[in-house]
Amino acid sequence: FSAPQEDAHRMLFEGSAQLALMFEREQLETREQFVELKREVLVAVVAKQHPLSQFDQVSYEQILQNRQIVVASRDRTIKPELLFSRHYWRTDNHHSACSMIRQGLGWGVLPLEMLNEQPHLQDQLQVLNLLDFTPKFEYFVDLVWSRETRLGTAAHFLINHLRKQRKTRH
Incomplete structure (x- = not known):
């Protein structure tokens, strides 16, 4: 599981x-x-209808101010890894995170392999080009x-x- x-x-x-x-x-x-x-590469993504998708480059300040969908422990005392935004929603797996991101509820970090294995996701999601740091996490x-x-x-x-x-x- x-x-x-x-x-x-x-x-x-x-x-x-x-x-x-x-x-x-x-x-x-x-x-x-x-x-x-x-090795697994994780990338920051957003739905193509999300306001962040309009920008060629996204600053750290912009992602701080937009809701992040983060895969995290059910134990709310544990701070999630790869958490950047001030406002975030937690889920316990990448598949439900992907579903929420696709619905435009926020941006998040997903495995690149997930996008490669499911080509329809590439039509729905955009990889964010983060201005202030490398957008790929290996x-x-x-x-x-x-x-x-x-x-x-x-x-x-x-x-x-x-x-x-x-x-x-x-």
Whole structure:
């Protein structure tokens, strides 16, 4: 199932999940282990009917003043990553964020792969050209698990399969 990054991380250590696909974290916990899967690019987008889409370049001040749709933990005490706007709505996954952005309810940050895999989105959304900083955010996606949890056969198979694939790519 889908969960915001912070929730997935917590679930690993509570034992309600054995594996999680997560974006790289600034600080690693000593209890976690991971295998890097791939690089993912996130881009700032807005619906083509949204007022921000009129501009060739959008300043930091403009995005601060427009509602952002942000993928975030259900725990409201956790500050979302990649939050820029003063006014924002939270959702727990990129698909519902995309739906709200497409409806013109705000701008947001989505995986570029989502736009590439669903060409109709490119007709509905515009990538914002941010004036004050690079509009592409690059992260690695990791398969993460807790060192404290005993993993099953399927989890070990998946981890070993990914490690073999990484070995053949390098």
